[in-house]
Amino acid sequence: MTTPIRPFRPHDPDEVALVAGLHAGVGWPVRTFAGWRWLAANPAAGEAPVAWVAVDGDDRPVGVLGNLRLRCVGAGQALTGATGYSVVTAEHGRGSGTRLVRTFVQQDEVFAVWTFNANPAGAPLYGRLGMAPWPGTTHALKLAWIVDPVACAMGRALRLAAHDRRVSDLLGERLVSRRLDGDWHAVGADGGVEALVDFGPGSAWDAYRLRLAREMRLRPDRSPEVMAWRDADPQATWPAVTLGRFEGRELVAHARARLAKGNSLEVTALEILDLDWVEGHDRHVPELVAALFDMARSRGVAKLRLQVVSGRVLAALGSWGERARREGGWGHCKLRWTDAPPGSAVGPHAVRRRL
CATH class of the missing domain: 3.40.630.30 (Gcn5-related N-acetyltransferase (GNAT))
Structure with a gap:
Protein backbone atom coordinates (compact mmCIF):
# COMPACT_ATOMS: atom_id res chain seq x y z
CA MET A 1 0.00 0.00 0.00
CA THR A 138 32.93 23.10 -7.07
CA HIS A 139 29.99 20.88 -6.08
CA ALA A 140 32.29 18.04 -4.98
CA LEU A 141 34.39 20.26 -2.74
CA LYS A 142 34.39 20.74 1.01
CA LEU A 143 37.27 22.61 2.62
CA ALA A 144 38.68 21.96 6.09
CA TRP A 145 41.58 23.54 7.94
CA ILE A 146 43.00 21.34 10.69
CA VAL A 147 43.45 23.35 13.88
CA ASP A 148 44.25 20.51 16.30
CA PRO A 149 45.74 17.49 14.48
CA VAL A 150 46.01 15.45 17.70
CA ALA A 151 42.28 15.78 18.43
CA CYS A 152 41.45 14.90 14.81
CA ALA A 153 43.61 11.76 15.02
CA MET A 154 41.97 10.76 18.31
CA GLY A 155 38.54 11.24 16.76
CA ARG A 156 39.39 8.94 13.85
CA ALA A 157 40.75 6.30 16.24
CA LEU A 158 37.64 6.44 18.44
CA ARG A 159 35.29 6.14 15.47
CA LEU A 160 37.20 3.11 14.18
CA ALA A 161 37.13 1.48 17.60
CA ALA A 162 33.45 2.23 18.18
CA HIS A 163 31.97 1.19 14.85
CA ASP A 164 29.16 -0.48 16.81
CA ARG A 165 26.53 2.07 17.96
CA ARG A 166 26.28 0.39 21.37
CA VAL A 167 30.01 0.91 21.98
CA SER A 168 29.64 4.53 20.93
CA ASP A 169 26.84 5.03 23.46
CA LEU A 170 29.00 3.54 26.22
CA LEU A 171 31.90 5.87 25.45
CA GLY A 172 29.65 8.91 25.69
CA GLU A 173 30.55 12.46 24.68
CA ARG A 174 34.24 12.92 23.85
CA LEU A 175 36.64 15.47 22.39
CA VAL A 176 35.04 18.59 23.87
CA SER A 177 37.37 21.32 25.13
CA ARG A 178 36.51 23.22 28.31
CA ARG A 179 37.50 26.39 26.49
CA LEU A 180 34.42 26.21 24.25
CA ASP A 181 32.30 27.97 26.84
CA GLY A 182 34.34 31.17 26.75
CA ASP A 183 33.08 34.49 25.39
CA TRP A 184 33.42 34.06 21.64
CA HIS A 185 32.50 37.64 20.88
CA ALA A 186 35.47 38.85 22.91
CA VAL A 187 37.86 37.06 20.56
CA GLY A 188 38.79 39.54 17.87
CA ALA A 189 41.59 40.24 15.45
CA ASP A 190 43.68 43.23 14.53
CA GLY A 191 43.63 45.07 11.22
CA GLY A 192 39.97 46.09 10.96
CA VAL A 193 38.35 42.73 11.76
CA GLU A 194 35.80 42.94 14.58
CA ALA A 195 33.15 40.74 16.15
CA LEU A 196 29.65 41.94 15.19
CA VAL A 197 26.78 41.82 17.66
CA ASP A 198 24.39 44.50 16.37
CA PHE A 199 22.30 43.44 13.36
CA GLY A 200 19.42 45.82 14.01
CA PRO A 201 18.01 48.70 11.94
CA GLY A 202 20.49 51.52 11.45
CA SER A 203 23.53 49.41 12.38
CA ALA A 204 26.68 49.06 10.29
CA TRP A 205 25.41 45.59 9.39
CA ASP A 206 22.09 47.01 8.14
CA ALA A 207 23.87 49.49 5.85
CA TYR A 208 26.15 46.69 4.60
CA ARG A 209 23.38 44.21 3.77
CA LEU A 210 21.42 46.96 1.94
CA ARG A 211 24.53 47.76 -0.10
CA LEU A 212 24.93 44.10 -1.01
CA ALA A 213 21.25 43.89 -1.98
CA ARG A 214 21.76 46.60 -4.59
CA GLU A 215 24.36 44.52 -6.41
CA MET A 216 23.25 42.22 -9.24
CA ARG A 217 24.14 39.00 -7.42
CA LEU A 218 21.37 37.18 -5.50
CA ARG A 219 22.21 36.76 -1.83
CA PRO A 220 20.47 35.40 1.28
CA ASP A 221 18.19 37.86 3.03
CA ARG A 222 20.19 39.24 5.98
CA SER A 223 17.64 41.75 7.24
CA PRO A 224 17.34 42.55 10.97
CA GLU A 225 14.20 40.39 11.16
CA VAL A 226 15.92 37.36 9.65
CA MET A 227 19.11 37.76 11.69
CA ALA A 228 17.09 38.01 14.92
CA TRP A 229 15.23 34.83 13.99
CA ARG A 230 18.44 32.96 13.17
CA ASP A 231 19.97 33.84 16.53
CA ALA A 232 16.85 32.73 18.43
CA ASP A 233 17.21 28.97 17.80
CA PRO A 234 16.36 27.46 21.22
CA GLN A 235 18.43 24.37 20.47
CA ALA A 236 21.68 26.08 19.54
CA THR A 237 24.31 24.79 21.96
CA TRP A 238 26.66 27.63 21.10
CA PRO A 239 25.79 31.00 19.56
CA ALA A 240 26.88 31.90 16.07
CA VAL A 241 29.73 34.38 15.80
CA THR A 242 30.00 36.98 13.04
CA LEU A 243 33.22 38.77 12.14
CA GLY A 244 33.22 41.90 10.02
CA ARG A 245 35.98 43.66 8.09
CA PHE A 246 35.75 47.44 8.27
CA GLU A 247 37.31 50.16 6.17
CA GLY A 248 36.97 53.22 8.32
CA ARG A 249 33.42 53.04 9.69
CA GLU A 250 32.09 51.07 6.74
CA LEU A 251 31.58 47.30 6.86
CA VAL A 252 32.79 45.75 3.59
CA ALA A 253 33.04 41.98 4.25
CA HIS A 254 31.89 39.42 6.80
CA ALA A 255 32.12 35.79 7.88
CA ARG A 256 29.58 34.02 10.10
CA ALA A 257 30.33 30.70 11.80
CA ARG A 258 28.92 28.32 14.40
CA LEU A 259 30.35 25.42 16.37
CA ALA A 260 29.20 21.98 15.25
CA LYS A 261 29.69 18.45 16.55
CA GLY A 262 28.16 15.69 14.44
CA ASN A 263 28.02 13.05 17.17
CA SER A 264 29.61 12.10 20.50
CA LEU A 265 32.84 10.85 18.85
CA GLU A 266 33.23 13.63 16.28
CA VAL A 267 35.61 16.49 16.92
CA THR A 268 34.24 20.00 17.25
CA ALA A 269 34.34 22.07 14.08
CA LEU A 270 33.81 25.76 13.53
CA GLU A 271 31.52 25.76 10.48
CA ILE A 272 31.59 28.79 8.20
CA LEU A 273 27.91 29.42 7.46
CA ASP A 274 28.11 32.68 5.52
CA LEU A 275 30.98 34.45 3.79
CA ASP A 276 30.48 37.51 1.59
CA TRP A 277 31.83 40.90 0.65
CA VAL A 278 31.08 44.07 -1.26
CA GLU A 279 32.32 43.80 -4.84
CA GLY A 280 35.96 44.80 -5.05
CA HIS A 281 36.73 43.81 -1.46
CA ASP A 282 37.49 40.11 -1.93
CA ARG A 283 41.04 40.78 -0.67
CA HIS A 284 39.61 40.78 2.88
CA VAL A 285 38.33 37.18 2.71
CA PRO A 286 41.69 35.63 3.75
CA GLU A 287 41.82 38.01 6.74
CA LEU A 288 38.40 36.85 7.92
CA VAL A 289 39.31 33.17 7.53
CA ALA A 290 42.57 33.73 9.38
CA ALA A 291 40.66 35.40 12.22
CA LEU A 292 38.23 32.45 12.43
CA PHE A 293 41.17 30.02 12.44
CA ASP A 294 42.81 31.90 15.32
CA MET A 295 39.47 31.98 17.15
CA ALA A 296 39.07 28.22 16.72
CA ARG A 297 42.58 27.60 18.05
CA SER A 298 42.06 29.81 21.09
CA ARG A 299 38.87 27.94 22.01
CA GLY A 300 40.16 24.38 21.54
CA VAL A 301 38.25 23.64 18.32
CA ALA A 302 39.73 20.85 16.19
CA LYS A 303 39.00 22.18 12.70
CA LEU A 304 37.61 25.06 10.70
CA ARG A 305 35.33 23.94 7.87
CA LEU A 306 33.55 25.36 4.82
CA GLN A 307 30.97 22.87 3.58
CA VAL A 308 29.75 24.62 0.41
CA VAL A 309 32.26 26.36 -1.84
CA SER A 310 31.48 28.42 -4.94
CA GLY A 311 34.05 29.30 -7.57
CA ARG A 312 33.81 32.93 -6.45
CA VAL A 313 34.62 32.05 -2.83
CA LEU A 314 37.40 29.66 -3.81
CA ALA A 315 39.11 32.39 -5.84
CA ALA A 316 38.77 34.88 -2.99
CA LEU A 317 40.30 32.46 -0.46
CA GLY A 318 43.65 32.61 -2.26
CA SER A 319 46.37 30.75 -0.37
CA TRP A 320 43.86 29.69 2.28
CA GLY A 321 42.06 27.68 -0.37
CA GLU A 322 45.33 26.06 -1.46
CA ARG A 323 46.29 24.98 2.07
CA ALA A 324 42.86 23.54 2.93
CA ARG A 325 42.21 19.84 3.15
CA ARG A 326 39.83 18.66 0.42
CA GLU A 327 36.90 16.71 1.81
CA GLY A 328 33.72 15.47 0.15
CA GLY A 329 34.60 14.06 -3.25
CA TRP A 330 31.08 13.89 -4.68
CA GLY A 331 28.34 16.36 -5.62
CA HIS A 332 26.83 16.58 -2.15
CA CYS A 333 24.78 19.70 -2.95
CA LYS A 334 21.89 18.92 -5.32
Whole structure:
Protein backbone atom coordinates (compact mmCIF):
# COMPACT_ATOMS: atom_id res chain seq x y z
CA MET A 1 0.00 0.00 0.00
CA THR A 2 1.26 3.49 -0.86
CA THR A 3 2.18 5.53 2.22
CA PRO A 4 0.38 8.93 2.18
CA ILE A 5 2.43 12.14 2.33
CA ARG A 6 1.12 15.18 4.19
CA PRO A 7 2.48 18.33 5.92
CA PHE A 8 4.07 17.82 9.32
CA ARG A 9 2.22 19.32 12.32
CA PRO A 10 4.87 21.19 14.34
CA HIS A 11 2.39 22.27 17.03
CA ASP A 12 1.28 18.71 17.82
CA PRO A 13 3.44 17.37 20.71
CA ASP A 14 2.62 13.75 19.91
CA GLU A 15 3.66 14.16 16.27
CA VAL A 16 6.85 15.97 17.30
CA ALA A 17 7.68 13.05 19.60
CA LEU A 18 7.15 10.51 16.81
CA VAL A 19 9.40 12.43 14.41
CA ALA A 20 12.00 12.78 17.19
CA GLY A 21 11.98 8.99 17.41
CA LEU A 22 12.72 8.72 13.69
CA HIS A 23 15.73 11.03 14.01
CA ALA A 24 17.00 9.36 17.20
CA GLY A 25 16.73 5.97 15.49
CA VAL A 26 19.48 6.93 13.04
CA GLY A 27 21.58 8.83 15.58
CA TRP A 28 20.67 12.30 14.28
CA PRO A 29 20.02 15.38 16.44
CA VAL A 30 16.44 15.51 17.68
CA ARG A 31 14.39 18.65 17.10
CA THR A 32 12.32 19.52 20.18
CA PHE A 33 8.84 21.00 20.31
CA ALA A 34 10.38 24.45 20.92
CA GLY A 35 12.77 23.88 18.03
CA TRP A 36 9.94 23.12 15.61
CA ARG A 37 8.03 26.20 16.78
CA TRP A 38 11.15 28.24 16.03
CA LEU A 39 11.37 26.79 12.51
CA ALA A 40 7.70 27.54 11.95
CA ALA A 41 8.40 31.20 12.84
CA ASN A 42 10.88 31.52 9.94
CA PRO A 43 10.09 34.91 8.28
CA ALA A 44 10.46 33.30 4.84
CA ALA A 45 8.22 30.30 5.55
CA GLY A 46 4.88 31.83 4.61
CA GLU A 47 2.27 29.06 4.33
CA ALA A 48 4.82 26.40 3.34
CA PRO A 49 5.10 23.38 5.65
CA VAL A 50 8.26 23.14 7.77
CA ALA A 51 8.38 19.44 6.87
CA TRP A 52 6.46 16.65 5.19
CA VAL A 53 5.77 13.26 6.72
CA ALA A 54 4.90 9.88 5.29
CA VAL A 55 2.22 8.32 7.51
CA ASP A 56 0.94 4.81 8.20
CA GLY A 57 -2.66 3.64 8.35
CA ASP A 58 -3.10 5.29 11.76
CA ASP A 59 -1.78 8.66 10.43
CA ARG A 60 1.48 8.28 12.38
CA PRO A 61 4.76 9.48 10.79
CA VAL A 62 6.99 6.73 9.39
CA GLY A 63 9.15 9.11 7.33
CA VAL A 64 10.04 12.81 7.41
CA LEU A 65 11.73 15.45 5.25
CA GLY A 66 12.44 18.95 6.58
CA ASN A 67 11.68 22.01 4.43
CA LEU A 68 13.49 25.28 5.17
CA ARG A 69 12.59 28.27 3.02
CA LEU A 70 15.18 30.97 2.37
CA ARG A 71 14.52 34.42 0.93
CA CYS A 72 17.12 35.75 -1.51
CA VAL A 73 17.51 39.38 -2.53
CA GLY A 74 19.43 41.28 -5.19
CA ALA A 75 18.97 43.91 -7.91
CA GLY A 76 15.65 44.94 -6.44
CA GLN A 77 14.25 41.41 -6.49
CA ALA A 78 13.16 39.15 -3.64
CA LEU A 79 12.87 35.44 -4.44
CA THR A 80 12.33 32.40 -2.24
CA GLY A 81 14.16 29.08 -2.40
CA ALA A 82 13.92 25.96 -0.25
CA THR A 83 16.38 23.59 1.40
CA GLY A 84 15.42 19.97 2.05
CA TYR A 85 17.08 18.29 5.04
CA SER A 86 16.96 15.33 7.43
CA VAL A 87 15.28 12.76 5.20
CA VAL A 88 14.54 9.74 7.42
CA THR A 89 12.26 6.75 6.92
CA ALA A 90 11.51 3.95 9.37
CA GLU A 91 11.84 0.32 8.37
CA HIS A 92 8.07 0.03 7.92
CA GLY A 93 8.10 3.27 5.90
CA ARG A 94 10.62 2.12 3.31
CA GLY A 95 9.80 3.34 -0.16
CA SER A 96 8.35 6.63 1.06
CA GLY A 97 11.66 8.50 0.83
CA THR A 98 11.37 8.95 -2.94
CA ARG A 99 7.89 10.41 -2.65
CA LEU A 100 8.96 12.71 0.19
CA VAL A 101 11.77 14.11 -1.96
CA ARG A 102 9.42 14.41 -4.95
CA THR A 103 6.95 16.38 -2.83
CA PHE A 104 9.74 18.69 -1.73
CA VAL A 105 11.02 19.21 -5.28
CA GLN A 106 7.56 19.96 -6.69
CA GLN A 107 6.53 22.58 -4.13
CA ASP A 108 5.15 25.87 -5.48
CA GLU A 109 6.43 29.45 -5.45
CA VAL A 110 10.16 28.83 -5.21
CA PHE A 111 12.83 29.67 -7.77
CA ALA A 112 14.98 26.67 -6.79
CA VAL A 113 15.14 23.75 -4.37
CA TRP A 114 18.33 22.22 -3.03
CA THR A 115 19.72 19.85 -0.43
CA PHE A 116 23.14 19.58 1.22
CA ASN A 117 25.18 16.57 2.36
CA ALA A 118 23.52 14.18 -0.04
CA ASN A 119 25.39 10.88 -0.05
CA PRO A 120 26.56 9.15 -3.25
CA ALA A 121 23.97 6.37 -2.85
CA GLY A 122 21.16 8.91 -3.22
CA ALA A 123 22.55 10.55 -6.37
CA PRO A 124 20.44 8.47 -8.81
CA LEU A 125 17.24 9.45 -6.96
CA TYR A 126 18.03 13.15 -7.06
CA GLY A 127 18.95 12.86 -10.72
CA ARG A 128 15.62 11.24 -11.58
CA LEU A 129 13.84 14.13 -9.89
CA GLY A 130 15.67 16.76 -11.92
CA MET A 131 18.25 17.76 -9.30
CA ALA A 132 21.87 18.15 -10.36
CA PRO A 133 25.17 18.82 -8.53
CA TRP A 134 25.72 22.51 -7.77
CA PRO A 135 27.72 24.84 -7.79
CA GLY A 136 28.82 23.90 -11.27
CA THR A 137 32.59 23.54 -10.84
CA THR A 138 32.93 23.10 -7.07
CA HIS A 139 29.99 20.88 -6.08
CA ALA A 140 32.29 18.04 -4.98
CA LEU A 141 34.39 20.26 -2.74
CA LYS A 142 34.39 20.74 1.01
CA LEU A 143 37.27 22.61 2.62
CA ALA A 144 38.68 21.96 6.09
CA TRP A 145 41.58 23.54 7.94
CA ILE A 146 43.00 21.34 10.69
CA VAL A 147 43.45 23.35 13.88
CA ASP A 148 44.25 20.51 16.30
CA PRO A 149 45.74 17.49 14.48
CA VAL A 150 46.01 15.45 17.70
CA ALA A 151 42.28 15.78 18.43
CA CYS A 152 41.45 14.90 14.81
CA ALA A 153 43.61 11.76 15.02
CA MET A 154 41.97 10.76 18.31
CA GLY A 155 38.54 11.24 16.76
CA ARG A 156 39.39 8.94 13.85
CA ALA A 157 40.75 6.30 16.24
CA LEU A 158 37.64 6.44 18.44
CA ARG A 159 35.29 6.14 15.47
CA LEU A 160 37.20 3.11 14.18
CA ALA A 161 37.13 1.48 17.60
CA ALA A 162 33.45 2.23 18.18
CA HIS A 163 31.97 1.19 14.85
CA ASP A 164 29.16 -0.48 16.81
CA ARG A 165 26.53 2.07 17.96
CA ARG A 166 26.28 0.39 21.37
CA VAL A 167 30.01 0.91 21.98
CA SER A 168 29.64 4.53 20.93
CA ASP A 169 26.84 5.03 23.46
CA LEU A 170 29.00 3.54 26.22
CA LEU A 171 31.90 5.87 25.45
CA GLY A 172 29.65 8.91 25.69
CA GLU A 173 30.55 12.46 24.68
CA ARG A 174 34.24 12.92 23.85
CA LEU A 175 36.64 15.47 22.39
CA VAL A 176 35.04 18.59 23.87
CA SER A 177 37.37 21.32 25.13
CA ARG A 178 36.51 23.22 28.31
CA ARG A 179 37.50 26.39 26.49
CA LEU A 180 34.42 26.21 24.25
CA ASP A 181 32.30 27.97 26.84
CA GLY A 182 34.34 31.17 26.75
CA ASP A 183 33.08 34.49 25.39
CA TRP A 184 33.42 34.06 21.64
CA HIS A 185 32.50 37.64 20.88
CA ALA A 186 35.47 38.85 22.91
CA VAL A 187 37.86 37.06 20.56
CA GLY A 188 38.79 39.54 17.87
CA ALA A 189 41.59 40.24 15.45
CA ASP A 190 43.68 43.23 14.53
CA GLY A 191 43.63 45.07 11.22
CA GLY A 192 39.97 46.09 10.96
CA VAL A 193 38.35 42.73 11.76
CA GLU A 194 35.80 42.94 14.58
CA ALA A 195 33.15 40.74 16.15
CA LEU A 196 29.65 41.94 15.19
CA VAL A 197 26.78 41.82 17.66
CA ASP A 198 24.39 44.50 16.37
CA PHE A 199 22.30 43.44 13.36
CA GLY A 200 19.42 45.82 14.01
CA PRO A 201 18.01 48.70 11.94
CA GLY A 202 20.49 51.52 11.45
CA SER A 203 23.53 49.41 12.38
CA ALA A 204 26.68 49.06 10.29
CA TRP A 205 25.41 45.59 9.39
CA ASP A 206 22.09 47.01 8.14
CA ALA A 207 23.87 49.49 5.85
CA TYR A 208 26.15 46.69 4.60
CA ARG A 209 23.38 44.21 3.77
CA LEU A 210 21.42 46.96 1.94
CA ARG A 211 24.53 47.76 -0.10
CA LEU A 212 24.93 44.10 -1.01
CA ALA A 213 21.25 43.89 -1.98
CA ARG A 214 21.76 46.60 -4.59
CA GLU A 215 24.36 44.52 -6.41
CA MET A 216 23.25 42.22 -9.24
CA ARG A 217 24.14 39.00 -7.42
CA LEU A 218 21.37 37.18 -5.50
CA ARG A 219 22.21 36.76 -1.83
CA PRO A 220 20.47 35.40 1.28
CA ASP A 221 18.19 37.86 3.03
CA ARG A 222 20.19 39.24 5.98
CA SER A 223 17.64 41.75 7.24
CA PRO A 224 17.34 42.55 10.97
CA GLU A 225 14.20 40.39 11.16
CA VAL A 226 15.92 37.36 9.65
CA MET A 227 19.11 37.76 11.69
CA ALA A 228 17.09 38.01 14.92
CA TRP A 229 15.23 34.83 13.99
CA ARG A 230 18.44 32.96 13.17
CA ASP A 231 19.97 33.84 16.53
CA ALA A 232 16.85 32.73 18.43
CA ASP A 233 17.21 28.97 17.80
CA PRO A 234 16.36 27.46 21.22
CA GLN A 235 18.43 24.37 20.47
CA ALA A 236 21.68 26.08 19.54
CA THR A 237 24.31 24.79 21.96
CA TRP A 238 26.66 27.63 21.10
CA PRO A 239 25.79 31.00 19.56
CA ALA A 240 26.88 31.90 16.07
CA VAL A 241 29.73 34.38 15.80
CA THR A 242 30.00 36.98 13.04
CA LEU A 243 33.22 38.77 12.14
CA GLY A 244 33.22 41.90 10.02
CA ARG A 245 35.98 43.66 8.09
CA PHE A 246 35.75 47.44 8.27
CA GLU A 247 37.31 50.16 6.17
CA GLY A 248 36.97 53.22 8.32
CA ARG A 249 33.42 53.04 9.69
CA GLU A 250 32.09 51.07 6.74
CA LEU A 251 31.58 47.30 6.86
CA VAL A 252 32.79 45.75 3.59
CA ALA A 253 33.04 41.98 4.25
CA HIS A 254 31.89 39.42 6.80
CA ALA A 255 32.12 35.79 7.88
CA ARG A 256 29.58 34.02 10.10
CA ALA A 257 30.33 30.70 11.80
CA ARG A 258 28.92 28.32 14.40
CA LEU A 259 30.35 25.42 16.37
CA ALA A 260 29.20 21.98 15.25
CA LYS A 261 29.69 18.45 16.55
CA GLY A 262 28.16 15.69 14.44
CA ASN A 263 28.02 13.05 17.17
CA SER A 264 29.61 12.10 20.50
CA LEU A 265 32.84 10.85 18.85
CA GLU A 266 33.23 13.63 16.28
CA VAL A 267 35.61 16.49 16.92
CA THR A 268 34.24 20.00 17.25
CA ALA A 269 34.34 22.07 14.08
CA LEU A 270 33.81 25.76 13.53
CA GLU A 271 31.52 25.76 10.48
CA ILE A 272 31.59 28.79 8.20
CA LEU A 273 27.91 29.42 7.46
CA ASP A 274 28.11 32.68 5.52
CA LEU A 275 30.98 34.45 3.79
CA ASP A 276 30.48 37.51 1.59
CA TRP A 277 31.83 40.90 0.65
CA VAL A 278 31.08 44.07 -1.26
CA GLU A 279 32.32 43.80 -4.84
CA GLY A 280 35.96 44.80 -5.05
CA HIS A 281 36.73 43.81 -1.46
CA ASP A 282 37.49 40.11 -1.93
CA ARG A 283 41.04 40.78 -0.67
CA HIS A 284 39.61 40.78 2.88
CA VAL A 285 38.33 37.18 2.71
CA PRO A 286 41.69 35.63 3.75
CA GLU A 287 41.82 38.01 6.74
CA LEU A 288 38.40 36.85 7.92
CA VAL A 289 39.31 33.17 7.53
CA ALA A 290 42.57 33.73 9.38
CA ALA A 291 40.66 35.40 12.22
CA LEU A 292 38.23 32.45 12.43
CA PHE A 293 41.17 30.02 12.44
CA ASP A 294 42.81 31.90 15.32
CA MET A 295 39.47 31.98 17.15
CA ALA A 296 39.07 28.22 16.72
CA ARG A 297 42.58 27.60 18.05
CA SER A 298 42.06 29.81 21.09
CA ARG A 299 38.87 27.94 22.01
CA GLY A 300 40.16 24.38 21.54
CA VAL A 301 38.25 23.64 18.32
CA ALA A 302 39.73 20.85 16.19
CA LYS A 303 39.00 22.18 12.70
CA LEU A 304 37.61 25.06 10.70
CA ARG A 305 35.33 23.94 7.87
CA LEU A 306 33.55 25.36 4.82
CA GLN A 307 30.97 22.87 3.58
CA VAL A 308 29.75 24.62 0.41
CA VAL A 309 32.26 26.36 -1.84
CA SER A 310 31.48 28.42 -4.94
CA GLY A 311 34.05 29.30 -7.57
CA ARG A 312 33.81 32.93 -6.45
CA VAL A 313 34.62 32.05 -2.83
CA LEU A 314 37.40 29.66 -3.81
CA ALA A 315 39.11 32.39 -5.84
CA ALA A 316 38.77 34.88 -2.99
CA LEU A 317 40.30 32.46 -0.46
CA GLY A 318 43.65 32.61 -2.26
CA SER A 319 46.37 30.75 -0.37
CA TRP A 320 43.86 29.69 2.28
CA GLY A 321 42.06 27.68 -0.37
CA GLU A 322 45.33 26.06 -1.46
CA ARG A 323 46.29 24.98 2.07
CA ALA A 324 42.86 23.54 2.93
CA ARG A 325 42.21 19.84 3.15
CA ARG A 326 39.83 18.66 0.42
CA GLU A 327 36.90 16.71 1.81
CA GLY A 328 33.72 15.47 0.15
CA GLY A 329 34.60 14.06 -3.25
CA TRP A 330 31.08 13.89 -4.68
CA GLY A 331 28.34 16.36 -5.62
CA HIS A 332 26.83 16.58 -2.15
CA CYS A 333 24.78 19.70 -2.95
CA LYS A 334 21.89 18.92 -5.32
CA LEU A 335 19.81 21.69 -6.87
CA ARG A 336 16.84 21.98 -9.21
CA TRP A 337 15.85 25.23 -10.87
CA THR A 338 12.14 25.99 -11.11
CA ASP A 339 10.17 28.88 -12.54
CA ALA A 340 10.41 32.13 -10.60
CA PRO A 341 7.37 33.02 -8.45
CA PRO A 342 4.42 34.77 -10.13
CA GLY A 343 5.00 38.48 -10.62
CA SER A 344 8.78 38.21 -10.58
CA ALA A 345 10.76 39.85 -13.36
CA VAL A 346 13.58 37.35 -12.93
CA GLY A 347 13.44 34.06 -14.81
CA PRO A 348 15.46 30.97 -13.82
CA HIS A 349 18.20 31.63 -16.39
CA ALA A 350 18.76 35.16 -15.08
CA VAL A 351 18.79 33.84 -11.53
CA ARG A 352 21.56 31.35 -12.38
CA ARG A 353 23.77 34.15 -13.66
CA ARG A 354 23.31 36.11 -10.47
CA LEU A 355 24.12 33.38 -7.98
